Amino acid sequence: xxxxxxxxxxxxxxxxxxxxxxxxxxxxxxxxxxxxxxxxxxxxxxxxxxxxxxxxxxxxxxxxxxxxxxxxxxxxxxxxxx
Amino acid sequence: xxxxxxxxxxxxxxxxxxxxxxxxxxxxxxxxxxxxxxxxxxxxxxxxxxxxxxxxxxxxxxxxxxxxxxxxxxxxxxxxxxxxxxxxxxxxxxxxxxxxxxxxxxxxxxxxxxxxxxxxxxxxxxxxxxxxxxxxxxxxxxxxxxxxxxxxxxxxxxxxxxxxxxxxxxxxxxxxxxxxxxxxxxxxxxxxxxxxxxxxxxxxxxxxxxxxxxxxxxxxxxxxxxxxxxxxxxxxxxxxxxxxxxxxxxxxxxxxxxxxxxxxxxxxxxxxxxxxxxxxxxxxxxxxxxxxxxxxxxxxxxxxxxxxxxxxxxxxxxxxxxxxxxxxxxxxxxxxxxxxxxxxxxxxxxxxxxxxxxxxxxxxxxxxxxxxxxxxxxxxxxxxxxxxxxxxxxxxxxxxxxxxxxxxxxxxxxxxxxxxxxxxxxxxxxxxxxxxxxxxxxxxxxxxxxxxxxxxxxxxxxxxxxxxxxxxxxxxxxxxxxxxxxxxxxxxxxxxxxxxxxxxxxxxxxxxxxxxxxxxxxxxxxxxxxxxxxxxxxxxxxxxxxxxxxxxxxxxxxxxxxxxxxxxxxxxxxxxxxxxxxxxxxxxxxxxxxxxxxxxxxxxxxxxxxxxxxxxxxx
Numbered sequence: 166x167x168x169x170x171x172x173x174x175x176x177x178x179x180x181x182x183x184x185x186x187x188x189x190x191x192x193x194x195x196x197x198x199x200x201x202x203x204x205x206x207x208x209x210x211x212x213x214x215x216x217x218x219x220x221x222x223x224x225x226x227x228x229x230x231x232x233x234x235x236x237x238x239x240x241x242x243x244x245x246x247x
Numbered sequence: 248x249x250x251x252x253x254x255x256x257x258x259x260x261x262x263x264x265x266x267x268x269x270x271x272x273x274x275x276x277x278x279x280x281x282x283x284x285x286x287x288x289x290x291x292x293x294x295x296x297x298x299x300x301x302x303x304x305x306x307x308x309x310x311x312x313x314x315x316x317x318x319x320x321x322x323x324x325x326x327x328x329x330x331x332x333x334x335x336x337x338x339x340x341x342x343x344x345x346x347x348x349x350x351x352x353x354x355x356x357x358x359x360x361x362x363x364x365x366x367x368x369x370x371x372x373x374x375x376x377x378x379x380x381x382x383x384x385x386x387x388x389x390x391x392x393x394x395x396x397x398x399x400x401x402x403x404x405x406x407x408x409x410x411x412x413x414x415x416x417x418x419x420x421x422x423x424x425x426x427x428x429x430x431x432x433x434x435x436x437x438x439x440x441x442x443x444x445x446x447x448x449x450x451x452x453x454x455x456x457x458x459x460x461x462x463x464x465x466x467x468x469x470x471x472x473x474x475x476x477x478x479x480x481x482x483x484x485x486x487x488x489x490x491x492x493x494x495x496x497x498x499x500x501x502x503x504x505x506x507x508x509x510x511x512x513x514x515x516x517x518x519x520x521x522x523x524x525x526x527x528x529x530x531x532x533x534x535x536x537x538x539x540x541x542x543x544x545x546x547x548x549x550x551x552x553x554x555x556x557x558x559x560x561x562x563x564x565x566x567x568x569x570x571x572x573x574x575x576x577x578x579x580x581x582x583x584x585x586x587x588x589x590x591x592x593x594x595x596x597x598x599x600x601x602x603x604x605x606x607x608x609x610x611x612x613x614x615x616x617x618x619x620x621x622x623x624x625x626x627x628x629x630x631x632x633x634x635x636x637x638x639x640x641x642x643x644x645x646x647x648x649x650x651x652x653x654x655x656x657x658x659x660x661x662x663x664x665x666x667x668x669x670x671x672x673x674x675x676x677x678x679x680x681x682x683x684x685x686x687x688x689x690x691x692x693x694x695x696x697x698x699x700x701x702x703x704x705x706x707x708x709x710x711x712x713x714x715x716x717x718x719x720x721x722x723x724x725x726x727x728x729x730x731x732x733x734x735x736x737x738x739x740x741x742x743x744x745x746x747x748x749x750x751x752x753x754x755x756x757x758x759x760x761x762x763x764x765x766x767x768x769x770x771x772x773x774x775x776x777x778x779x780x781x782x783x784x785x786x787x788x789x790x791x792x793x794x795x796x797x798x799x800x801x802x803x804x805x806x807x808x809x810x811x812x813x814x815x816x817x818x819x820x821x822x823x824x825x826x827x828x829x830x831x832x833x834x835x836x837x838x839x840x841x842x843x844x845x846x847x848x849x850x851x852x853x854x855x856x857x858x859x860x861x862x863x864x865x866x
Contacts, residue, residue: 189675192316192597196677198433199311201351211459212466218564221573221676223466228379229348230462230680232560232573237675 170210171222171238178209179243188240200231207246210238253418254303254335256326258359259343260352261309262681264371266290268343268401269306270690272411279697288319288591296415297408305337313358318594327362339365339418341410346376346383346398347682349447353440356392365421366394367413369406373398375682380452388447402687458682462557471561478554482545483650484643486538486618493537501530520718523781528714528774529707536702538622539615543584543698544691551686555580556678563676569658570665572596572676575605579657582612583650584698586824589614590831600671604664606828607841610819611657613650615702619770620815621649627796628808652816656848668840709822713767714774721782733760733779752850753810753857753866755803765820772820806860813856817849 167182181204186194202208202224211230212223221232259265269277273292290306307326308319315321322331329336342359344352360366370385389396395413399406465471505526512518549555555577563573574596582589586609593609596602613621629642665671720738733739734756742760749759760779765772777795799808819825819842828838860866 193675193677195314195433196311196316198437199354200677200679201354201437203434203437212462212560213468214564215466215468215472215561217472217561218567219468220567221560221563223462223560223680227348227350228381229351230458230682232556232563232676232678232680234563234567234676237677 167242167244169239170208170241170243171235173210173243175210175213178207178246180207180246181205181241182244183242185240185242189237193237197233197237200233201226201229202231202233202241208243252301252303253338254305255339255341255414256337257304257306257341257343258323258327258355259309260311260345260348260355260679262679263309263343263345263348263352264401265306265309265343267687267690268341268369268371268399269304270693271401271404271407273304275693275696277693294411296411302411302414304341310355312355316597327359327364337364339367339414339421341414342366342368343371344368346370346373347379347381349383349444350437350441353443354436357436357440357443360392360394365414365417367410367417368392368394368396369401369410370396370398371401374400374403374405375684380450382449382451384447384449388443391443391446402690461683465554465557466560471557475558475561478549480647482542483647484640485545486541486646488640488643490537490541494534497534497536498530501526501534505530519722520715524715524718524778525711527777527781528718528771529711530774530777533703534619536699538618539584539702540695540699542615542618543695546581546584547691547694548686549580550577551684551690553681553683556680559678560680565658566661567676569662570601570669571605571661572598572601574676574678575601578605579609579612582609582614585614585616586610586612586821587827590824590827593831598671598675600665600669603832603837604661604669606831607664607669607837607844608657608661610821610824610841610845611653611660611817613653613816614769614821616769616821617649617815619773621646621812623773623776623796623799624808624812627800628803628805649812649816652813652852656817656852660844660848709767709771713764713771714778717764717775718778718782721779731783733783738779752814752854753804753807753861754814754853755807757799757802758807758811762820767820767822769815769818769820772815805865806857809860809865810853810857814849814853817845817852819845819849 168179170179170181173179181202184194184197184202184204189197197203206226209225210222211225214220214222220235222235222238223230223232257265257269269290269292272294274294276294277290277292279288279290288308292304292306293301294304295301305326307323310320310323313324313327315324325331326334326337327340340359340362342356344356356368368388370383370388373383376383383398385396385398395417397406397410397413399410401407465474505522508518508522508526549558558580559573559576561573562576566573566575575593578589578592578596580589581592589609589612590606593602593605596605625642625645629645632641633639634641634644717738720741721733721736723736726732726735731739734743738760739756741763742756745762746754746756746759749762754762757776757779761772761775764775773795776799780795780798803811825838825842828841829835832838857866
């Protein structure tokens with residue numbers, strides 16, 4: 166079962182199955198990879214914006230926490246990391 | 248030894264603790280300037296090896312790789328590659344890694360190692376890594392990478408001597424290494440970094456629960472916003488109440504100095520210039536130093552503790568709606584201290600239109616230079632009482648309201664600009680969230696001292712200069728007996744001309760007089776009024792002793808005072824801001840646009856405030 170990262174439930178670890186690099190600019194893609202977000206790695210969505218807007222998404226990746234926008238998360242396909 | 252002083256560059260990812268290490272190595276021996284031609288801050292300093300030989304250190308902006316995404320990251324690359332104009336290529340690299348985030352930070356380290364410069368790695372914040380249950384084998388990492396790896400705790404000055412010794416050694420014994428090419432693509436680079444990190448980790452317990460527990464509260468969709476607003480509110484209340492004793496002491500000091508000069512020197516031109524011009528003018532501004540420092544203290548603490556990024560996360564939703572990003576929150580919050588560093592901080596915003604919009608609205612954030620004006624007027628017209636039995640002061644509340652007007656105004660302006668002149672794609676917002684840290688007193692003090700120095704230097708140059716010119720304009724020509732000197736002088740006549748334009752919005756002659764020199768800097772409005780006041784008082788000692796606030800309270804209506812406050816929420820009266828905008832946007836187009844729209848807004852806001860207040864019988 167795959168889902169998109171922007172809809173993934175908070176607190177549950179998932180594995181990145183596929184990233185649609187064409188859905189974002191080259192710079193955005195590169196920054197994602199610099200954060201270590203690429204196919205095969207495991208992330209945990211942790212926080213989703215505030216009541217003002219549920220937009221930015223905070224993820225745990227390894228021992229690091231990063232923030233990305235929902236639009237970028239929507240280009241990332243994930244599967245449960247069983 | 249005749250060799251030139253070796254120069255060492257500190258490089259690393261954001262949040263690796265680079266600046267703390269830089270502070271620990273150089274102490275207060277640092278110099279902040281700009282790289283020529285660009286407005287990226289250049290932090291350089293001196294340190295010495297164990298045997299006393301000096302070395303120079305340069306702290307480069309944090310970046311993730313040698314492919315830059317923003318202006319400051321480009322500077323890092325250019326300095327390291329020796330392509331930055333006016334900058335010699337560093338003799339050695341000191342690569343700073345966060346010990347708790349090796350698998351990510353090693354990527355950049357691998358890229359740097361491939362450059363074949365003498366390199367030493369500082370495995371920084373090993374104490375925090377241990378706190379998180381992570382034990383590392385520095386020796387193993389060193390063998391794998393082929394360069395010295397020194398565990399350090401910058402904030403406790405641990406490992407610094409070993410680090411410098413290793414750097415010294417690396418420079419002396421450097422031979423071009425066997426070229427270890429960096430892995431060709433991102434995925435293999437990451438793979439290699441992860442393998443290295445795994446090899447270096449001796450024991451590991453799952454991630455930091457402590458930070459996660461705090462974040463669950465601080466980033467709560469509702470609770471997090473409540474905390475953010477409460478923090479901002481406490482900050483502005485503190486600026487008003489904590490500073491009072493210090494400001495009073497400074498004011499008393501200036502008074503003592505004035506009487507001493509009056510008593511010790513004969514009454515002549517020079518004495519007048521010093522007492523009524525310099526001391527009255529500069530003194531009126533210097534008394535606000537405590538408030539400015541308290542504001543900076545809060546901002547520095549929020550930044551150093553790691554909270555600022557959380558605030559950016561919470562605000563991104565709101566800022567996204569007006570076409571900005573949470574990235575802009577940090578420059579805008581810095582603009583509460585001063586728009587100049589705020590505008591410079593926009594360099595971290597990758598999107599050009601997003602950045603331009605943030606620059607254009609930065610002057611709407613209530614900078615510390617407005618504090619003298621706000622404090623004077625609020626102190627004179629708003630009673631120092633509590634609001635309806637609560638411990639909230641009315642004066643602090645009005646100040647909060649002024650800050651809020653600036654913010655709301657900025658958001659509205661951004662909304663309009665992003666749909667008109669700075670139209671563009673929705674921007675991204677990608678940022679690393681640093682872990683929480685206890686801010687180190689030494690780092691905060693160094694930064695506070697640098698801000699205080701910048702402010703005092705401004706008071707000593709721009710403000711002193713304008714005040715003296717104003718004093719001359721107000722003193723000549725000498726008024727015949729029975730006429731007001733201020734009205735009769737050149738300055739007074741210019742003000743009378745301007746008064747025609749600003750009369751409809753409730754401004755009087757005092758204000759018209761203060762507005763022109765306040766173009767140099769907003770706080771000069773206060774020193775200008777103080778100087779005019781001192782000249783007007785002349786030899787009348789009683790009038791001289793009367794505080795400026797009491798004097799205007801007797802002369803202005805409340806409606807005029809409120810209109811004056813509203814004016815300063817918007818008015819772009821600061822030459823430094825205009826100059827920095829010109830530099831950051833490479834031309835006069837945008838600063839001119841900024842000045843124009845802000846004056847229009849200021850005029851409208853003051854007018855509406857005045858007419859409304861008059862309608863309510865406050866005229």
